[in-house]
Amino acid sequence: MSIHDERKAKLTQVLSGAGLDCVVLFGNAWQNDYLRYSTDFAIVEGDGFAVFHRDGAAQLFLESSAEAQRAKVECPTVEVTFAPDLVEAIAGHVKRLGNRAIGQAPLAVMPMGLAALAAGSKLEDATALFDRCMFIKTPAEIDAVRRATKIAEDGYEIFRDASRPGRTEYQVIAEVEAYFRDRGCPENFQIMGSGGVEMMGMHPPSDRKLKAGDLVTTELTPCIDGYYSQICRTLVIGEPTKAQQSAYAVFVEAMEAGKKMLKPGVTAADVAHAENDVFRAHGLGEYTTAKYTRVRGHGMGLFVDGVPAILEDVETVLEENVTVIVHPNTYHPEVGYVVVGDSMVVTKGGSEMLGSFTSELQTVGA
C-alpha cells in the first residue's frame, strides 16, 4: 500500500468515527500539509482547497492554472478544478454539499471569505482530527522521514564543503539546493548563520561573505515524498578555538540528554527540561529562554515545524511512531549562536536516531 493509500484509509476511518461526511481543507506552499495528506498534491503556487469525502474521493480547487494542470497529471485519482476565483468556487461547492456534516481545517488560516460566502453552511472544526492523523506516523511515513534524513546528512556534507572563505551565504546554499534537485528532492527548509558572538540566531542566506574563524550554523531540512527531516550542525572555518570546542560540547551533551529522555509517555516538556538542565548545570540557564532561543526541538512530518514544540511548558505526550528533532540550539555568550540536532522516531521501548551523522564539531579549511 502506498503512503497516500495508507493516509486515505486512515482518513476515511477518522471521518467515519467523527460522523463527518467530508472535510474542506485549505493550503498553500507554506501550510501544505493538510492538502498533501488528503490528496498527495504538493502545491507550489497560489492557494488551494481540497474536499476529502468519507468514501475516499477527493477534489482539488486550485487558483493557478499551471498548478491545476500539474495536479491532473500528478494526482490522477483526484478531481481537479482550476478556480481563478478560488474562494467563490469552494464556497459554492460547500453550499451544494447541502446539509451534510462538513469539517474544515486548518482553522487558524482558513480564509475569511469562505466563512462569509458559505454563511449558512455549518463547518465544524476538524483541525484536531487531522493533526492527530499527522502526529502518529505509519511505517511508510517513518520510512519517508528516514529517507529524508539520509539526504539531509548527504546535503550537510555538501554544505560543509561549500562553506569556504569568500563565498556568500546564498552561494553556499545554492550548492546544497542544486545537489538536492539533482537527487530528486524538490523542497528544503534551510536557514543559516555565520560569524561570531554577534550572531544571535539564524536567518535565510544573506550576501555576507564567510571568513576564517567563523562559526557557520545551519538547519537543513529536505523533503522526500512530502516528508521533512532535519539535521542541525555547526562548523568552524579553520581550527576551532578552545572556547568554540567547549561551548559546542555543552550543546552535544544537551542534545544527548534530550534524546535519552525521548520515549513513549514522556511529554515534550520532559525532553525540553532534560536539554535545558544541561545548560543550567553549566551556568547557561539564561540562554534557554525565549530571549535567546525559540524551541528545543519540534515535530516533523508533512510540516517542517510540526507539533509538538519541545518547550518546558508544552505537555503534549509523546507516543510511539512520533517523529521529532531534538535541537538545543541557542546563543552561547562566548562564541555566538550554536546548533546541533538529530532527527528521531519514538519507538516502543524508547527512541531511535533516524540518521547516523557524527555530532562532532565540523571543520573546514580556512
Place this chain on the structure above:
Amino acid sequence: MRRGLLAWSEKETPKAALEARVARVQAAMKAQGFDALLAYTNFPRPATVSYLTHFIPYWNQGLMVMGQEGLPTILVALSNRVRGWALETCHVEDVVCTPRIGADAAKVVKGFADEIKKIGVVDADRLPNGLAQPFRQLFGGIELVDATDLYTTARSPADGPEIELTRHAAAIADAAIDEARTHGFERASALIGVIDGAARRAAAEEVQIAVAPDLVQGTDFRRFEGDAALGATYAVRVTVAYKGFWVRRTASLSRGEAPASWADAAARLRAVTTGLGTGAELSDRMNSTFKHWSAVGPVGGHPLADLADQAAKYRRIGAGSVVSLSVNTDLSDGPWLGGGAVHLAAKPGGTAQLLFA
C-alpha cells in the same frame, strides 16, 4: 520556504521608490475614505507587501498595516531574534515579531486616527479569519472592505525599479536555461539541479522548476519528486524571483539538433509579443497566433496569478505592467513550448518590451 537571497539593496530599490509606491496607495486611500489598509503576506503570497515595503517573509505569515500617512508597519509571526534581519531587508515604520498578529495589528491601526471607520484589505477574501477577528472585536464589528482594486490601480504602470528588477530576474532565468543547454541531460533531475543551482548562485530569491520530460509523449509540466528520463525534446518552465519581482520563462530544449520549426515558432512569439502594445488586445492577438497560451502577473499578493488564457480573461491587465506569457503550439515536427516576461507599453501606440532572450 524562501531560501534564496532575501536582501534589500537601496541602490536597486531606493527608499524614495518605496515611499512613492506607498504615497500612491495612500492617495487612493484618502480618495476612497479608507482609514487603514491591511495586506496579508506569506512566502507564497508576498507580492503586495514586498512591493510596498520590500519585506518578504521566508517562513510563516505576517500582516502589513498602513494608515493614510507614514510608512507601513509589519507584524510577523517570526522569532524576535530575526527582527534585526527583517528590519535590514525592508523600509517600514517598524517590524513587530509576535504570535498575536491580528490583535497586535489592530492595536497599531487604532493609533492611525481618532475614529477608525473604514478598513481596506488587499485580497480580503484570503485574510485568515483568525487575523480578521481581532479587528472586528476592537472596532465594534467593523466590515473589512476589499481594497484589491485600489491597490492594483495604484500599482500600475510599473516603475523604474520594478522594470529593472524584473529584467534582472528574467536575465537570471535566461542564463540558467542557457547553462542547461550546454549539457546533454538524460535525466530530469540533473537538468533541474543545474538550472536551480545556476539561478540561486546568481542571487535569485526563488526558483521553481517544472519539466515536460518528453515532448513526444506530452506537454504537461511536472514537478519531480524523484526522476524521469528526458526524451529527445523536452521543455522547462522556470519561475524566478529577484528582490520581490517574478518572471516565468518557458523553453523547449533538445538533446541533439533542435527541430527545424522551433526557430520560426520563437520568431512568431517574439513578433506577437512586441506587437502587444499596452496589452489592451492581448487576448485577440495571442488567439490569432497560438491555440494554447496563458498570461500571468501580479494580482494582490499573488506574484504570478492567471490573467488570461485562450479560454478567458480572468483579471484586468494594466497598461505598463509586466506579464509573463507562455505558449504551447503544435508544429509539423512536434510541439513547441516557449514564453517569457513582457513589459507592456504604458500608453497606446507604445511598444511592448521583451524581457527574455
